[in-house]
Amino acid sequence: MSPDELRPATVTRLLLALSLVAAPHVVHLPLWLSIVAVVLGLWRWLVARTARPLPGTLLRVVLTSVVLLAVYSRYGTLFGREAGVSLLIAMLALKLLELKTPRDVYVAVFLGYFLIVTNFLYSQSAFLAAYMFLVVMALTALLIDLNRHQPATVGEDLRVAGRLVVLAVPLMIALFMLFPRVAGPLWGLPKDAHGGLSGLSDEMTPGRISQLGQSNAIVFRASFDGPFPQPQQRYWRGPVLWQTDGERWQAGTATEHRSPLTGLNYETLSEPLQYSIILEPHNRLWLYALDLPASVPPQARLTADFQLHATRPVRERWLYSVASHPDYRTPPLSDEERKRALQLPPEGSPRARAMASRWRLESPNDVAIVQRALQRFRNEPFVYTLQPPLTENDFVDEFIFTTRRGFCGHYAASFVFLMRAAGVPARVVTGYQGGEVNPVGNYLIVRQRDAHAWAEVWLPGQGWTRIDPTAAVAPERVEMSIDTSALGEQVRFHMPNQAWLRQSWQTLSYGWDTFNNAWNQWVLAYGPDRQASLLSWLQGSALPWQVLATLLLAAVFALLLTLILLWLHRERRDSDAATRLYSRYCRKLAHRGLGRAPHEGPTAYAKRVALARPDLALASAQISRLYSALRYAPYPAPVWLARLRYAVRHFRP
Template structure:
């Protein structure tokens, strides 16, 4: 059976399946691979039309060698999913030209299934999923076409696939809901496409506003008790202590600083963080964590860092205190470290700071109040502040007076340092979206934020958020809600505020959010959801949840099939012939079992019913033709139906005469 040649329509299905599963990858594959696919596809179509003959062994060998060299040239030593997909697509393209037997087609289709799956490594949008579903139908049609009879139309084949796959859908949903999501067996990295967005260890203008455009999930938090109010949701990630005139970064010397001393003062919060993979070792924590997990360490600046980059989702529990005193005393060395500034530059900012310090009478708290007041008077908070040249902090403070959190944080830390107040920039996340249904806080990349910590005598490091002075709404509501209300030409989609368009946009957002939450990040919901639905996660509950509806689907399907094969399908022609035999038999003589219909007509009917002889002979001939299958079946069926009807009408007149 393996040697069987596949039908011509099956070949077309194979070609179509190959093209459809390769399409999602064409955008990033090296250009020669799509070209190769087009060529082999064209060649196979030419063979299909009978213009070309099947390729010779030498030609196939040359193609394989060339493609192998091409792959080595394009991907070299790289062993990632890209290389794997490229290899699969190339082998599929090469296999295309020689599909002829069922075995070849099977190889092709199985590779196609796999390539279809890899599409999700590069995109996971709803559209990709819908496209993949359509492509899957075609691949299944290709598989069906090599096992079904010839001459089934394409539409009919698709219909068969849909009928076949329909009962599999509910079973898939059940498995999807219940199947435990396992930890990866070995670590894998995705180089392209999946480049993760997240905080970097430097801060220059534009970094955070970049993140503001990504709605990718950063982490989720569940609290043991009530969550802190939005204004207290400061998630610290990094402390940047070095400024080079352009950007803030982490100095190498910071490793030599001593561990900072924390005095908790109450406001204890216990929570669990589920951090999405970031490919970086940094962990998020609410101000200010006490103990840390044993696979992480507290760094100077009291930020948390894992020993290895976070390459997959991690879960950890922390206890934080919202009121605390951090590092009440600074050594000379530490003081100098947090006062570092470039020798020159931003003279106007320095002058402004000196003027305020004089105004405040040297008091750092009063200085900070003056600074925040200054921001509050004339500054705007925007995602599109425009480009700044030269002394950026001067330009920002004096001229543009509009910026995003990183501008404010950078300028504030600079001015604090310039007048001798130790200061540092902190980056992290602020706020998050509270999900009242599932009681957790969801923090996305657009919640990324930068603020300042200044050291004050006796109070230690104190958080100062200039953004809160400019745009308090940003701190009190979620970044998403805030950004929607701010004029932001850069985030054009969010600026669509008017009428139905906004409604549509919000609906689409909500749909995407649901897709992300319930499908792409289902593992985060799974336990909760199942516990909710089943009232527990005992084995018997899960098994019953899987088996009851699943069994119902299978039983329903077998019932349907059983009905289909037990209910007799009436053949109208057969019925017409039987009816005719009964009526004619009553008039003349019944057909004996050993007589064929035509023999009976010839010997018993024609001699006694000469008027209808022509029609009777015609009927006999048609019946023979139908039974022994020659001629066009449909025409015969129609003719038999017409004849039996005509004869039946003549029959009663004839009986009366006899």
């Protein structure tokens, strides 16, 4: 092939490989861009098929400006993740229109390699990584095709590319483990890279929500050193809400931070539970822990209302270990805390306030008031639903006396309101409740649909006590998780199902989640800390990254040198493999009494065999010719070895 010629088959392969690279982007790019890219690709394909000329310069300039403008008007910028990736794909598609020489294909292939990296800006799942391996193979096969004198089949190119990719795996692992990890990203991720992360917020307005989103997205996974706590104890504490205007609940004034933890400020009544959590990024500060956390992970602090806060928003998966005491007694309230725990809007909800004052008068103590409130939730026709009616003016009164339909937020908010109205210090705690046990990986999975809100009241002698009014209405909510397939009126709870099909499906999905968890823990969570601990384990002490980089460079050079030496000796290696095969052939003949004398050359031996056994003459001649060529000829073709292997295997004297 002359250096300026481009085979039509190469163009087709390039188009296929590039569409593989860009395919995952289709879901998050504007539709028109995908269509433009496909049309440009088809155009180039037709040009290659029909040997028509490529579009002229003017048309290309016009097309480029139009696409550039379109991307700019869509995003208002050409930078950032979305706009950048869109621009890259658009330009790559346009580049196809001036694809004339192999050099242009090189450019397109290298852009393709770059595009592979951009896929990881969106997802770092094991599946995508595996897929990208295949894509790297496809692109590499194209480079191999470009460098061949004689075109080979796609399969042959892919095989060579596959071998290259497999050979690169040890280097990849070494680089992954040893490449200096700088704390924080080396270059800033695009600003919009953390968009679309869902999770709890630091305020709650139950009356304004008519449909609670039920997402299966995983919030965190927790593995325990001992047995799992009972479902009734699985309250994962998140933001604590103090401040209310009757309808909306907020965290209120900044809570005092205690960091580092200097001894516990509450009395423990049981042994602590030890567990570790792998938290998915949610771009917020809080870390979840069971009531009540007794230790603080590094780069986190404990607030006075027992929330764990990270020092910066959680934007990467985070593994932390915590201990919690399920039974506890908190100290007396400070005046300031008592004031905040009794805060109510100056007016509104007269019926609820009236009922609360009546309870106050009729009850001997705070515990009795709590009992009466729970009794009311239990006895009146309250319904737990994910699609509550909207409240119009007065959330508390309407919910308690009229609609009586709601989810955890409704119950927690109205309960705390009643308590405060009755003079019992109370607050709303949001977080997650429950979690699904993954028996394969032996950990708990907590999903967005496990989001929950409950109440805490301060009782004399006991301190802060958790009260879950939802449990009074729908105890199943606390014991089992919500089945998200139930979108109807009545909420179905997750019931254990005996059907074997469902069971095996469950096992399969648990297995998949376990794999993902391992991937997260061992691949994605491998940051500077883990690297430092690995290195100090390997070497006795942690190294600064400059030393590490030098070592790495030296290692890469050593590796390259080894590879070059191996390459130089490939003739000898093939020759040795040929010798093994040839001895096998000789052994086969020796069993028939036609052994090779040690000094006999292959050709001489084949001649003797042909004389003794004319039926073997042809096969022997072929084998000896192949062996002789592999062992003594220059540049033995790899296919000779394969042919020899085949011939020897099928040689039956």
